[in-house]
Amino acid sequence: MDLHIVIDPGQPRGEQLLRQLRSLIRSGRLAADTQLPPTRLLAEQLGLARQTVAEAYERLALEQLIDARRGRGSFVRALPAPADDTPPPAAPPPRLASVERITAFQALPLPFLRMAGSPLARYDFVGGSPEPALFPHADWRRHLHAAQRQLGQGGAHAPPAGLAGLREAIAEHVAFARGVRCSAADVIVTQGAQQAFDLLVRVLAGPGDVAALESPGYPPLLAMLQAQGARAAHVPVDGEGLVTDALPADARLVYTTPAHQFPLGVAMSASRRQALLAWASRSGAVVIEDDYDSEFRFEGQPRDSLQGLDAEGRVAFVGSFSKTLAPSLRLGYVVTPPGLPALREALLNAKHLADVHGPSLLQNALARFMAEGAYRKHLRRCVAEYAQRRERLMAGFGTRLAPWLTLLPAEAGFHQAALLKPGLAVDATRLAALARRVDVGLYPLQRFGAALDGLLMGFGRIAPDDIATALGRMGELLEAAA
Structure with a gap:
């Protein structure tokens, strides 16, 4: 075994070796019955004379810290229990409010964390999970290989906002499919919608701030807000979606799933959408629009996104490829509100601090996949x-x-x-x-x-x-x- 021992050539080498071996044994880093390296091997590893190592071992044996067993080697002895077996007082934990909030996650409603650890049943009605057999393996493999070749020729890392080609493809797609008004400059590529929510909450909500959430709604948003020390205002949902009359006047942001409410599935009516945007205008709040699995529409005419209806540019539009392609890709995006350029810069800074840059290989492959028309x-x-x-x-x-x-x-x-x-x-x-x-x-x-x-x-x-x-x-x- 290799021991972490550092020998300073300017100091007595035998004393250094003895002191460090003694410390390793007494601290418990070398447990009882651990075999020490043979003297020849340890001497070669440390650049010492074999006699120097042998003398250190003899001294440790005299101190009853090791046993020399004939024909087997030298082994660490079990240390005798101290006379007073009362453990020393533990150092007081750091009193950090953020640590206490994160520790409290055990009591927060995180059903997806608990569901992830449970195997699916033979007939399972789990929500938000796409059919793996529908993944376009052949097309994806082709674009992934092309992206690998490009990176092998010196392709650059994706910037914090994401690869330009992917941001352009996303902007074109959401404009076509969801009526979102944006350019590629407004798009920030994230590692799933979850990172987009995390960045938005970290930038927009601080201790004591009020944030409005749909009730029932998406539990991780509640956990994120509580981790920030913000106060969540639970706003009911009825057959028309979020009840806008119940929105608190002091809320700094509101989170909503207007296209397909989670978990009830209702769509927000046109009148409620207009009422929500009017409330945001009066209160100066930011609206987070989670466009949760809206791509799968089965009846009726497509409803406009809130972001597309928003004349003032106060809606952050969040989407993901986890439902349409695969959750394991961890690719999502946020379209930043055009009316709040400072928010875009703050999100970019937060994104850079979170992960520097996203997975360039996957972003490149997805950009090619979308540009070819294979995504639609x-x-x-x-x-x-x-x-x-x-x-x-x-x-x-x-x-x-x-x-x-x-x-x-x-x-x-x-x-x-x-x-x-x-x-x-x-x-x-x-x-x-x-x-x-x-x-x-x-x-x-x-x-x-x-x-x-x-x-x-x-x-x-x-x-x-x-x-x-x-x-x-x-x-x-x-x-x-x-």
Whole structure:
């Protein structure tokens, strides 16, 4: 074994070696029964005479710190217990408010962290998780190889804002698909939407600041705000989305999912969108628009993004490729509000401090993938597949599960919420526990801060032919409970 011993040529070498070996043993860094290197080997490693090492070992043996075992070598002895076995007083921990807030994460609602550690059931209705089989492996591999060749020829790291080609492709896509008004200069590429939210919260919210969140809503936003010491104002959601009349006047920012509310799935009405923008104008607040899985639209006309309706430029538009391609890519973006150039500079500084630059290889491959038109083609394929699963889910809730559950309407996204009807013998939490026993994964809305008794029914990871089987098993459980 190699020992961390440093020999200063200007000092007595034998004394240095003895002192450092003694310290390693007494501090416990060399545990009992650890074999020391042979004298010849240690002498060669340290550039010492073998006799110098042998004398140090003899001294350690006299001090009863090591044993010399014939034919085997020298081993560290177990140290005798001190006369007073009372442990020394521990040094007081640093009194840092931020450390205490982060430690308190154990008590925060972080369902995704706990869900990530649990294996999926055979028939799983997990939300926000795309179908891995839909990933365009052949096209992606081709663009990834091209990006590798470019980097091998001296390609530069991506700047904090992201590669210019990818920012241009994103700006073009969101303008075409979501009516977002921006240029490539307004786009900052992030490692998933999660990093975009983290940067926005760190820049916009400080201790004591008020931030408005949808309730029920996305739990990690609440955790981020609490980590910053900000105060969260929970604003209810109804059939038209965020209830704008309940927004607090002193809020500095508001977080909303207008295209497909998480977790209820409703879309924000046109009147509420206008009311929210008017509130932001009066209060001087920033709106974070989470365009959560809006690419998957199944009925009705596409609704304008808040950012596209915003005449004053107070909306930060956040998107991600985790739902459309794969979460493991960790690629997302924020379109900074055109009316707040100082916010863009602050976000760029925060991004630079967070990770210096993003993954150049993946950004380059995605830019090529989008510029070629393969991304839009892939989205059309995904919408067709998820539409089929959605139809089977709705058919099952309209027949087999109709006596017990009501499926809430949703125009877009690959999850819908289902509410249990009053008077049932089981609630959503109990039903989810029972369903696990028959290999069906269900997720109560209460995990996401909802007071409603219901389930989040994602259909991204369950095969179309398996939906009827899973719903049939749910029906059997509900019949047995009734």
